[in-house]
Amino acid sequence: MILEIPSPEPITIKVIMLMQSTLPNGNPKTRVKNPNNCIRMRPLEMRLGLIPLIALVVVAMGEEDTDVSKNVLVLVENIWIKETHSMFLKLLTDRGYTTTVRVADEAGLTLTKYGDYIYKHVIILAPSVSEFGGSINVNELVKFLDDGGNIFVAASSEIGDPIRELGGECGIEFDEEHTAVIDHHHYDIKDDSSHTYLVVPHDNQLKVPVITGESEKKLPFLYRGVGIAADPFNPLLIGILHADRTSYSYNLNKPVTDYPNTVGTNTQLIVALQARNNARAVFTGSLDFLSNEFFTATVEEALSGKKYPGTGNQELMANLLRWLFGESGQxxxxxxxxxxxxxxxxxxxxxxxxxxxxxxxxxxxxxxxxxxxxxxxxxxxxxxxxxxxxxxxxxxxxxxxxxxxxxxxxxxxxxxxxxxxxxxxxxxxxxxxxxxxPFTHTQYERFIEAAYPYYVSAISMVVGLILFSFVFLYHKDDKEKTV
The missing domain is CATH 2.60.40.1930 (Macroglobulin (MG2) domain)
Known part of the structure; x- marks a missing residue:
């Protein structure tokens, strides 16, 4: 049996058509054509006509639903940082992050758009900035951290108040401006006689693979910058790298008359923070630590003459950024x-x-x-x-x-x-x-061993009562015989 399926009835859609004509003065005049004029479209034609509209809506929705977990805002001291620290920035792009590099005091800087964060991570490579641009300030960065964002901060001997204040909000203290970490025993031959071009042994690094990774070469680190003091009893702070026991932090332009702010292994070089909401922050006192120069340099200690083919700076930063951005330790x-x-x-x-x-x-x-x-x-x-x-x-x-x-x-x-x-x-x-x-009354044991003495006492009382009653009721004394 053959069924004949009638074709669908055409759908009639009324369309108001705008017709243009030209006025005598040359200006166009728009007039509305009779709305009773109709365009007759069949369902297939109608669906095909909606395809471009649907595609446009999907694209618009995709633009609004952008994933910000890979967005990184990089605030730099000056535009030349992009060249001198290009290898550090490449660590981000190689892992699929979208970096936005802006000068730290540039007007119009913001972390949010329409009330939502447009960045998940902020990197500050502007040690001496006196004031952030736009709506960004220390309070805004602290709120960003409280809301789950991650922050990386690099300082130097020319440290400004905003960086110092941000460190204080996170429980660390940078040494004063124009100070530097000094070590008269462990410095590189490229030092300028100030003994601030430090060679830091690999053993001074935190030995937690999930944060710092595992290195086979055990190369030392090069460091030149300000010292950091961290509370050793703060459970949220993590010391990543500390100076050697022969180091101290002091002003290069002044004689040492007071006890330094930090001495020996208490001088922290890199400190991390993991907040109670699992947001993470990393602070280092050396902007040079991240530079191409320190990433690619060879190391030769001035006093001992030990030579190394390279530094561990880049490897440490790669592992540390993985942890900071939540790629490890989750x-x-x-x-x-x-x-x-x-x-x-x-x-x-x-x-x-x-x-x-x-x-x-x-x-x-x-x-x-x-x-x-x-x-x-x-x-x-x-x-x-x-x-x-x-x-x-x-x-x-x-x-x-x-x-x-x-x-x-x-x-x-x-x-x-x-x-x-x-x-x-x-x-x-x-x-x-x-x-x-607790137990219901039907769940308790009927007889408890500890109560056996009481059971025996009760039973003995009953047995005694029965015996006494029997004797009392049925025992009769013999009558005395009369003479």
């Missing part, structure tokens, strides 16, 4: 499950003394920026009601951490807490709240 919780042993679904509430299975899956980023299972031997689980009642180190396999625990003989509102803080990694916190109730 942790996330994929899934959490808990239930009674032998069951598969989490109950609405637990009972005291239950045996409970808890598992959490954790992932981290690898060198290819991919999420992979995170394996460590120090992830702990706490069962908390105000204070922890149970704390256990969990077993793990392929990023899945698990533990079986017996709930305490205490009822209330408890929490399964995994609060993981490790140097270089983001703070990982997982909290699951569960109620724990």
């Amino acid at each position: 942790l996330r919780v994929v899934s959490v499950e808990h239930h009674r042993v032998g069951e598969a679904i989490a109950p609405n509430q637990y009972t005291i003394m239950d045996n409970v299975y808890y598992a959490i899956k954790i992932e981290t980023k690898n060198e290819k920026n991919q999420w992979v299972p995170y394996d460590a031997d120090d992830v702990q689980l706490e069962f908390v009601r105000i204070d922890p009642f149970i704390r256990r180190t969990m077993k793990h396999k392929d990023g899945l951490y698990s533990e079986v625990l017996k709930l305490p003989d205490v009822y209330g509102v408890f929490k399964f807490v995994v609060d993981y803080h490790r140097l270089g990694y983001t703070h990982l916190t997982s909290v699951v709240q569960v109620p724990v109730r």
